[in-house]
Amino acid sequence: xxxxxxxxxxxxxxxxxxxxxxxxxxxxxxxxxxxxxxxxxxxxxxxxxxxxxxxxxxxxxxxxxxxxxxxxxxxxxxxxxxxxxxxxxxxxxxxxxxxxxxxxxxxxxxxxxxxxxxxxxxxxxxxxxxxxxxxxxxxxxxxxxxxxxxxxxxxxxxxxxxxxxxxxxxxxxxxxxxxxxxxxxxxxxxxxxxxxxxxxxxxxxxxxxxxxxxxxxxxxxxxxxxxxxxxxxxxxxxxxxxxxxxxxxxxxxxxxxxxxxxxxxxxxxxxxxxxxxxxxxxxxxxxxxxxxxxxxxxxxxxxxxxxxxxxxxxxxxxxxxxxxxxxxxxxxxxxxxxxxxxxxxxxxxxxxxxxxxxxxxxxxxxxxxxxxxxxxxxxxxxxxxxxxxxxxxxxxxxxxxxxxxxxxxxxxxxxxxxxxxxxxxxxxxxxxxxxxxxxxxxxxxxxxxxxxxxxxxxxxxxxxxxxxxxxxxxxxxxxxxxxxxxxxxxxxxxxxxxxxxxxxxxxxxxxxxxxxxxxxxxxxxxxxxxxxxxxxxxxxxxxxxxxxxxxxxxxxxxxxxxxxxxxxxxxxxxxxxxxxxxxxxxxxxxxxxxxxxxxxxxxxxxxxxxxxxxxxxxxxxxxxxxxxxxxxxxxxxxxxxxxxxxxxxxxx
Numbered sequence: 001x002x003x004x005x006x007x008x009x010x011x012x013x014x015x016x017x018x019x020x021x022x023x024x025x026x027x028x029x030x031x032x033x034x035x036x037x038x039x040x041x042x043x044x045x046x047x048x049x050x051x052x053x054x055x056x057x058x059x060x061x062x063x064x065x066x067x068x069x070x071x072x073x074x075x076x077x078x079x080x081x082x083x084x085x086x087x088x089x090x091x092x093x094x095x096x097x098x099x100x101x102x103x104x105x106x107x108x109x110x111x112x113x114x115x116x117x118x119x120x121x122x123x124x125x126x127x128x129x130x131x132x133x134x135x136x137x138x139x140x141x142x143x144x145x146x147x148x149x150x151x152x153x154x155x156x157x158x159x160x161x162x163x164x165x166x167x168x169x170x171x172x173x174x175x176x177x178x179x180x181x182x183x184x185x186x187x188x189x190x191x192x193x194x195x196x197x198x199x200x201x202x203x204x205x206x207x208x209x210x211x212x213x214x215x216x217x218x219x220x221x222x223x224x225x226x227x228x229x230x231x232x233x234x235x236x237x238x239x240x241x242x243x244x245x246x247x248x249x250x251x252x253x254x255x256x257x258x259x260x261x262x263x264x265x266x267x268x269x270x271x272x273x274x275x276x277x278x279x280x281x282x283x284x285x286x287x288x289x290x291x292x293x294x295x296x297x298x299x300x301x302x303x304x305x306x307x308x309x310x311x312x313x314x315x316x317x318x319x320x321x322x323x324x325x326x327x328x329x330x331x332x333x334x335x336x337x338x339x340x341x342x343x344x345x346x347x348x349x350x351x352x353x354x355x356x357x358x359x360x361x362x363x364x365x366x367x368x369x370x371x372x373x374x375x376x377x378x379x380x381x382x383x384x385x386x387x388x389x390x391x392x393x394x395x396x397x398x399x400x401x402x403x404x405x406x407x408x409x410x411x412x413x414x415x416x417x418x419x420x421x422x423x424x425x426x427x428x429x430x431x432x433x434x435x436x437x438x439x440x441x442x443x444x445x446x447x448x449x450x451x452x453x454x455x456x457x458x459x460x461x462x463x464x465x466x467x468x469x470x471x472x473x474x475x476x477x478x479x480x481x482x483x484x485x486x487x488x489x490x491x492x493x494x495x496x497x498x499x500x501x502x503x504x505x506x507x508x509x510x511x512x513x514x515x516x517x518x519x520x521x522x523x524x525x526x527x528x529x530x531x532x533x534x535x536x537x538x539x540x541x542x543x544x545x546x547x548x549x550x551x552x553x554x555x556x557x558x559x560x561x562x563x564x565x566x567x568x569x570x571x572x573x574x575x576x577x578x579x580x581x582x583x584x585x586x587x588x589x590x591x592x593x594x595x596x597x598x599x600x601x602x603x604x605x606x607x608x609x610x611x612x613x614x615x616x617x618x619x620x621x622x623x624x625x626x627x628x629x630x631x632x633x634x635x636x637x638x639x640x641x642x643x644x645x646x647x648x649x650x651x652x
Contacts, residue, residue: 045147048097052141052155058126060162066122066155068141072100075118082109082383084139087120094147101144105154107137109383126159131192135159163241166190167399170235170249172372172391177256178224184249186216187401187449188237197238203248205231222253229253259285259332259340261293264620265637266328268393270644271354272346275321278640279304280313280621281330281342288334297328304330315640324348346644355395358388359649362628363612365418365429368392370619375633376427376448377626378418385415387427387446390633392624395647402451417519417613418446419473419481425449428456428481428496432469441467443483443494455499456481462499465492472520472573474531476547484517486536491517491545504550512543512553519570523577525618532556532582534570540586542573542594557582557594557601572614572625576638583623583638585611591625591636604641609634 051069058064073091084102091098100120104110108127115121122139129135137159142152169187176182188195200210200218206229208220223229231251238244254260264281266272277297283290283306293312294301298320304312319326328344347354360379367376375390385404390397404415416430427446442458459466468487476482481494482504490506491514507513518536529547534540540559546552572585580597583604591605591614604623605611611625616638623636624646633647 045094045149047149047151048095048143048145050141050143050151050153052139052153055155056157057160058157059160060126060128060164062126064124064126064137064157066102066139066141068100068102068120068143070097070100070143071119072097073146074098078114080112080114082112084112085114085120085122087118091146094145096146097143098146099142099144099150101140101142103140103142105138105140107135107157110137126157128164128191129159129161131161133161135161161192163239163243164190164192165243165245166193166195166237166239168235168237168245168247169399170233170247172374173250173252173393175252175254176222177254178222179256180222182220182222182251184210184218184220184233184235186218186235186237188216188245189451190239193240195237196240197236199236201234201236203232203234205229205253222251224256225253226255228255254340255338257285257287257336258338259283259288259290259334261330261332261340261342263328263330263342263344265622265635265642266344266346266644267395267635267646268343269345269354269395270347270635270646271350271352271648272319272326272642272644273348273350274319274642276316276318278313278315278637278642279317279328279330280311280637280639282309282311283332283340284310285332285334288336288338290332290334292333294331295328296331298323298326301331313639350645353648353650354645355390355397355647355649357397357649358399359397360386360388360628360631363626364415366613366624366626367418367420367427367615368617368624369420369422370617371422375615375624376418376420378415378427378429379628380415387448387451389448390647392635392646395633397647397649400451401448402446402453404453416471417473419475420448421475421478423478428473428475430470430473430483432471432486441470441485443467443470443473443481443499456496457494457499457501462495462501464501465490465503467501471518472533474520474522475524476522482520482522482531484520484533486516486518489514489516491520491531491533491550504547505545505553509545509551509553512555514543514553519573521573521575521582523575523618525577530575530577532573532575534573534584537569540570540584540589540592542570542582542584556596559586571611574614574616574623576616576618576621578618579638581638583614583616585614585625591623591641593638602641604638605634605636605643609643 072087072089073096075089077088079086083104087100089098110124112124137157140154144150167189171185200213206223211219234248236246261283262281293304295304297317304314326346330342333339361381363379365378373392386400387402388398414432418427418429425448429444432441440459443456445454445456470483471486472484474482483492490503492501493504494501505514516535517533519534521532531545533543542557543553544556570584574583582594590607593602614625623638626633634643636643
């Protein structure tokens with residue numbers, strides 16, 4: 001027996017009820033006045049007829065359209081949110097619709113769009129069921145006419161599960177010398193099941209023998225070659241329902257005895273718009289002496305001077321005028337005449353994108369992994385927080401590595417800065433207060449391989465001073481994390497194993513009390529135990545804390561004193577121990593360097609690039625700064641300020 005939906009039955013009978021009421025009113029003269037034609041307003045002042053449409057059945061990731069089949073008269077305002085749509089208008093005709101409201105009353109947050117604010121049509125993509133067989137979403141449609149009468153109806157959307165393809169990530173492209181052992185590191189996950197099969201297959205280049213080709217990680221010995229040779233491998237994964245995904249990775253193999261040339265700046269690919277550029281890097285030879293190093297940026301080769309450690313640098317190198325693409329070739333030659341090269345390919349139009357992969361929204365934290373030449377980024381929109389990585393050679397962006405909307409350890413607190421722990425291949429992230437947690441915070445750990453998250457410390461894990469608003473982070477060693485707690489005016493040392501906390505500096509610290517600390521920076525290659533702090537303020541103040549005697553803090557830079565106008569809030573802070581230099585982003589002056597040995601302040605990048613975050617690669621001497629809108633990741637020469645857009649997901 002087929003069951004009848006009572007709500008739908010009422011909807012079908014509604015016109016009949018209205019007609020019947022009209023007949024009865026006519027028969028009794030409108031009531032209260034005898035004959036004389038009845039009361040016309042009793043006919044006119046009736047609620048609108050609402051039809052939200054038939055219930056909808058779709059699969060995950062299919063488009064859903066909602067159509068009220070009415071128009072709002074003389075629309076005056078429209079408000080679209082993740083929970084629905086509200087339209088308002090005005091009219092003299094009492095039967096005209098002057099307000100239309102779609103309200104999501106059941107289901108997850110959605111990215112709702114409207115095809116036109118005059119007709120009240122909505123559409124969205126059916127979300128993932130996150131492993132469940134189905135998911136129900138309900139919307140209520142409410143119409144109000146000019147007489148002030150309202151009526152509503154509900155439409156249900158039933159989303160059916162579709163097996164989602166597993167993630168297949170073959171890792172980053174690599175370079176090697178003939179005879180090296182190369183590891184292929186795959187990464188995989190499955191949002192609604194499990195991955196049951198892995199397979200590595202060579203697809204191009206001289207044949208090699210793969211060890212454990214059916215494992216998540218494989219390896220091989222690079223062949224002996226006499227010129228640059230490209231090998232490609234395909235990584236295939238299959239989930240428990242037979243869905244297959246693939247990804248490729250390439251390995252460039254070079255002859256073992258040729259000079260090794262590293263081009264630190266500019267990156268291998270990017271966007272550059274100025275007429276001259278700075279170039280620098282390092283060169284070495286495993287078995288001979290380098291006799292010459294040349295740089296050709298399109299106007300002929302230039303000789304670059306070599307330092308005793310193999311580092312080299314050229315400034316103010318002219319680029320070809322009017323070129324759409326610029327090829328830069330750096331070549332080193334040894335005593336035996338063997339030549340090694342490195343290349344950079346630069347676009348000159350900012351209307352082009354840079355790198356492939358997903359984009360990002362607001363950026364809350366970045367840090368660099370020098371060993372893999374990779375940048376980690378935590379980004380969030382109105383509903384979710386995500387971790388992804390960006391290849392600093394070509395700007396390619398990875399799929400989401402950790403999605404805070406899944407079933408793992410998550411946080412409803414405001415996400416904050418991050419710091420990368422290369423020894424353990426994990427990231428620490430601060431999470432400050434929010435409306436749900438106004439006086440507490442936490443430190444999260446994110447595994448960069450699996451994306452798994454866990455709590456390192458909060459007011460329920462570890463003992464010591466309570467967190468209020470933990471924000472800036474600095475890694476002291478592989479067991480200690482320094483945390484700036486903005487609300488308690490203190491800097492804490494956190495034990496990364498136990499979560500225990502101790503205060504190392506606060507408002508009572510001599511000679512400069514800690515006040516509203518926001519950002520921290522130190523060197524990962526410096527044993528002097530120097531920690532630098534920028535407070536949350538409209539002036540650029542920078543303080544130094546000697547961790548040998550942390551009860552003493554000194555002011556190393558005063559933006560209000562150094563300039564005729566305030567520099568603005570500091571948005572990023574980094575330290576270069578070899579140059580004894582601090583780098584920081586400010587609202588009014590942009591990216592600035594401050595040499596603490598000479599007290600020289602220098603603007604590297606102007607305020608036209610409103611950067612959201614900053615980090616420094618001490619291995620290469622390159623700064624990285626990122627902004628959310630329009631999204632772009634910049635590599636910046638820490639000496640000259642030359643800047644290249646490495647990754648840009650959208651065109652403008």
